[in-house]
Amino acid sequence: MLRTGIVLDSRYQDHNPGRNHPERPARITTLLDPISQAQRLGLQRMAPRLATPEEVALIHDTAHVGHVAATAEHERFSFDADTPVSSQSYATALLATGGLLTLLDAVMDHEIDNGFALVRPPGHHADRNRAMGFCLFNSAAIGAQYLRERFGLKRVLVMDWDVHHGNGTQHSFDDDPGVLYVSTHQYPYYPGTGALNEVGHGQGEGYTLNLPLSSGCGDAEYQEVFEFAIEPICRQFDPEFVIISAGFDAHVRDPLGGMQVTEAGFGTMARILLRIAQDHARGRCVALLEGGYDLEGLQKSVFHVIEELGGENLTASVPSYTPQGITAPVQKVHDRYWELPKL
Numbered sequence: 163m164l165r166t167g168i169v170l171d172s173r174y175q176d177h178n179p180g181r182n183h184p185e186r187p188a189r190i191t192t193l194l195d196p197i198s199q200a201q202r203l204g205l206q207r208m209a210p211r212l213a214t215p216e217e218v219a220l221i222h223d224t225a226h227v228g229h230v231a232a233t234a235e236h237e238r239f240s241f242d243a244d245t246p247v248s249s250q251s252y253a254t255a256l257l258a259t260g261g262l263l264t265l266l267d268a269v270m271d272h273e274i275d276n277g278f279a280l281v282r283p284p285g286h287h288a289d290r291n292r293a294m295g296f297c298l299f300n301s302a303a304i305g306a307q308y309l310r311e312r313f314g315l316k317r318v319l320v321m322d323w324d325v326h327h328g329n330g331t332q333h334s335f336d337d338d339p340g341v342l343y344v345s346t347h348q349y350p351y352y353p354g355t356g357a358l359n360e361v362g363h364g365q366g367e368g369y370t371l372n373l374p375l376s377s378g379c380g381d382a383e384y385q386e387v388f389e390f391a392i393e394p395i396c397r398q399f400d401p402e403f404v405i406i407s408a409g410f411d412a413h414v415r416d417p418l419g420g421m422q423v424t425e426a427g428f429g430t431m432a433r434i435l436l437r438i439a440q441d442h443a444r445g446r447c448v449a450l451l452e453g454g455y456d457l458e459g460l461q462k463s464v465f466h467v468i469e470e471l472g473g474e475n476l477t478a479s480v481p482s483y484t485p486q487g488i489t490a491p492v493q494k495v496h497d498r499y500w501e502l503p504k505l
Contacts, residue, residue: 164473167277169261177254210261286328319401324409325419327356349374368499380422382483410454429466
């Protein structure tokens with residue numbers, strides 16, 4: 163059994179975007195009791211800390227940090243139609259980023275083997291100087307840069323399987339070969355980015371891997387792109403740490419997505435990434451909650467990933483499927499940067 167750290171705190175319910183908003187406090191409420199019960203099975207519950215403004219500024223402009231901080235003086239404020247906040251949202255966003263940093267520190271200090279930061283609000287849409295798409299601070303991007311600056315890591319993999327493309331994370335490392343950003347997402351869909359030919363610029367060309375998928379894709383299609391594109395490229399990148407932007411809005415039950423992924427499918431994706439982490443990154447892997455708006459689908463998917471983090475399934479076979487050749491366009495774009503298997 164691997165030692166898995168969990169960050170989950172009732173304070174993540176304090177961010178209140180308003181009545182009927184899909185990114186609601188109940189996303190945390192639905193996890194609190196089950197996680198408390200699961201502690202008896204060996205999970206290590208870890209208390210999150212607040213990220214400092216300086217840590218947030220590893221990715222975001224200081225003016226943006228100040229803009230978000232100023233919302234604490236207002237009962238209600240909206241960055242855009244999708245991203246309203248309350249007076250507690252700034253503190254909750256700092257706690258979300260700090261929750262991830264807590265686990266990164268614990269893994270690097272050998273206190274745990276891996277972890278899952280069950281936090282809100284999500285972050286992968288937040289750009290350097292803009293809050294958008296329910297997101298205030300880009301925790302995954304901050305975490306990747308934090309690992310490089312505090313611990314001197316040279317290669318960090320950020321795998322984003324949220325149904326929406328993580329435009330903010332991509333833009334953070336667009337010209338940087340030290341972070342491989344990989345995204346599976348429904349396309350075309352919000353936020354409109356993540357086309358196949360978006361591969362990065364300058365020294366970072368080839369270090370952005372977008373896998374846009376049509377509505378209706380499920381476990382088999384996701385497993386195919388993982389096995390024929392994501393896994394071989396990630397292994398060649400040879401990451402020293404794996405961060406998973408784990409959004410569960412590609413779940414078949416999710417009201418915002420149009421995909422057909424099951425909780426078992428998310429488990430398979432996690433298993434493949436954990437094997438990469440085991441072989442290349444000394445097992446160092448932390449998942450971070452992004453989207454996922456059906457409470458039942460969210461809860462079941464989180465627990466499938468937690469089960470995989472435990473390590474007992476690392477050598478188990480993944481489900482069989484019939485390849486559909488959907489990665490052929492990906493290979494045509496990326497074979498100039500990486501060696502890819504024949505379909």
